[in-house]
Amino acid sequence: MKPNDLPYNYPDASGHFGPYGGSFVSETLVFALDALKEAYEKSKTDPEFQREFHHELKHFVGRPSPIYHARRWSEQLGGAQIYFKREDLNHTGAHKVNNTIGQALLAKRMGKPRVIAETGAGQHGVATATVAARFGMQCVVYMGATDVTRQAANVYRMKLLGAEVVPVHSGSKTLKDALNEAMRDWVTNVEDTFYIIGTVAGPHPYPSMVRDFNSVVGKECLWQMPEIAGRQPDFVLACVGGGSNAMGIFYDYIDKPGVSLVGVEAGGEGLATGHHAASLSAGTPGVLHGNRTYLLQDANGQIIETHSISAGLDYPGVGPEHAWLKDSGRACYVPVNDSEALDAFHTCCRIEGIIPALETSHALAYAAKLAPQLDKDQIILVNLSGRGDKDMHTVAQASGLTL
Numbered sequence: 001m002k003p004n005d006l007p008y009n010y011p012d013a014s015g016h017f018g019p020y021g022g023s024f025v026s027e028t029l030v031f032a033l034d035a036l037k038e039a040y041e042k043s044k045t046d047p048e049f050q051r052e053f054h055h056e057l058k059h060f061v062g063r064p065s066p067i068y069h070a071r072r073w074s075e076q077l078g079g080a081q082i083y084f085k086r087e088d089l090n091h092t093g094a095h096k097v098n099n100t101i102g103q104a105l106l107a108k109r110m111g112k113p114r115v116i117a118e119t120g121a122g123q124h125g126v127a128t129a130t131v132a133a134r135f136g137m138q139c140v141v142y143m144g145a146t147d148v149t150r151q152a153a154n155v156y157r158m159k160l161l162g163a164e165v166v167p168v169h170s171g172s173k174t175l176k177d178a179l180n181e182a183m184r185d186w187v188t189n190v191e192d193t194f195y196i197i198g199t200v201a202g203p204h205p206y207p208s209m210v211r212d213f214n215s216v217v218g219k220e221c222l223w224q225m226p227e228i229a230g231r232q233p234d235f236v237l238a239c240v241g242g243g244s245n246a247m248g249i250f251y252d253y254i255d256k257p258g259v260s261l262v263g264v265e266a267g268g269e270g271l272a273t274g275h276h277a278a279s280l281s282a283g284t285p286g287v288l289h290g291n292r293t294y295l296l297q298d299a300n301g302q303i304i305e306t307h308s309i310s311a312g313l314d315y316p317g318v319g320p321e322h323a324w325l326k327d328s329g330r331a332c333y334v335p336v337n338d339s340e341a342l343d344a345f346h347t348c349c350r351i352e353g354i355i356p357a358l359e360t361s362h363a364l365a366y367a368a369k370l371a372p373q374l375d376k377d378q379i380i381l382v383n384l385s386g387r388g389d390k391d392m393h394t395v396a397q398a399s400g401l402t403l
Contacts, residue, residue: 008254010324015204015291018327020320023203025290032190037205039110044212049105056101057216060134061091063098064220067228067381073351073368080374082367083229084384085221085249088356094386095214095245096127100196102213104131107194114138114193118182120147120175120241121312121359122154123386124198129163139163142181144174147311154390172305175241175315179289199242200319203290207319214248221381222252233381235260235370239363240333241277241313243322245385254330262370263322264363266308267335277306279318280326280333293320309338309394310358312386340365342398345388357386358394 010017023033043049057063066089070082087095100117107115115137119125125141132139141158145167148155158165171177186195200207225232236253238246240263253259268276276282283294286301296304296316308314325331341358344365348356356364360383367382374380388395 010321011204011208015208017207017321017324019285020293020323021204021207021291023290024287024292025203026187028187028190029203032186033203033205035110036106039106040205040209043106043109049109053102053105056105057098061097061101062089063216064224065089067221067224069228070352073347074371076351077368077371079371079376080234080378080380081229081376082371083225083233083379083381084354085217085381087217087245087383087385088354088360088387092123092127092130093389094123094127094357095217095248095383096124096198097130098216098248099198099210099213099244100124100127100131103194103196104135104137107137107196108135110194112192112194114140114189115196116140116142116182116185116193117196117198118142118175118178119198120144120178120314121310121357122147122151122158122390123312125163125165126154126157126161128196128198129158129161132163133161140166140185142166142168142178142185144172144178145169146173147175147178150394151311151390152393174306174311176303176306183289199244200247200321201242201289201291201293201317207291207321210244211247211251211321214244215251217245217248217383218250218252221249225381229379231379232256232259233379234258234374235262235380236383237262237264237363237367237380238383239264239313239359239385240280240318240322241266241315241359242317243319245383247319247321249383250325250331261325261331262366263331263333264366265333265335266310266313266362267337268307270337271335274304275307276335277308277314277316278335279316280322281335285323288317291320293317293323294326309341309398310362312357312359313362334366336362336365342395344368345395354384355388356384357388358391360385
């Protein structure tokens with residue numbers, strides 16, 4: 001695909017985005033995935049499912065989330081006008097709840113009383129625990145032991161909501177390892193358990209299903225931007241770990257060639273150091289967690305441990321649709337390092353009165369680099385994917401402070 005080859009019709013029937021995606025799983029899960037595909041396809045044209053989904057988004061989540069003109073920061077930077085899509089204002093504090101609502105409704109229709117999830121920053125875990133409480137389901141959340149420590153507030157929130165949080169002590173003790181354990185649980189308990197995956201990765205149909213549920217973000221932007229700014233943006237920016245918040249805002253702009261799509265990855269301590277989580281900037285294609293995509297791996301195909309100050313970006317792969325958007329040229333992906341993200345975090349707090357998540361701060365940092373290079377009548381729209389309450393301890397520690 002070239003940038004102007006439209007309409008965009010991915011994935012294909014087998015769940016492939018060009019050479020990426022697919023379904024690489026054990027035979028135990030083939031039946032479960034086939035049942036999920038069937039249920040999801042039916043839900044797309046089921047008026048009652050769609051009515052309930054959008055009712056929950058409006059009355060439980062609080063959608064639509066507003067778009068905000070970061071006027072003071074734009075003036076200070078002296079270039080393009082920066083706007084935020086305020087997903088931080090959703091119930092639970094991030095975009096994750098859009099997708100968990102949809103998957104929980106599918107679980108209910110499929111008669112699955114138990115849901116499981118993996119989480120890094122904890123926001124997906126909180127969102128899953130929230131919808132499990134909302135619909136009366138048993139909930140187990142797997143979380144790397146390192147992330148349990150740096151996201152203690154979210155761990156407590158999950159427990160308050162009735163979820164069991166299982167620390168994972170294998171590997172790097174982060175998101176990759178939590179996902180491994182969640183997969184093992186699913187294989188063991190496939191009859192009564194629904195796996196609510198938190199990002200646009202995993203075996204088909206998860207990448208497209210998670211994208212579709214979260215595409216409400218971009219759909220709202222299509223009518224909100226003309227209202228507040230008079231037209232669509234020139235650039236849409238979003239941070240990318242697994243990639244759910246980015247695909248949520250990118251998807252409805254893919255067929256608008258005049259809008260540049262930019263994903264911002266976790267550059268960690270710098271690409272040259274090897275201590276980062278920038279799969280698209282520095283990775284190679286391979287298979288992980290049921291799909292083919294860009295991975296951080298060595299010459300023997302072994303996964304390399306990642307690093308990011310942001311728990312939600314600390315993952316050695318990325319959703320397969322992002323891999324295809326990169327190769328096709330429709331989107332570009334850039335790294336931002338820890339220190340740049342921290343600077344943007346503090347600037348956004350002090351200039352705009354908004355405390356962003358550290359994940360989001362990566363996208364904000366790139367917006368601050370890009371804006372001065374553009375004319376004042378150009379527009380940058382940043383998906384402000386979540387709020388920074390969860391990151392207080394991490395930011396304080398990085399700043400040499402104690403709470």
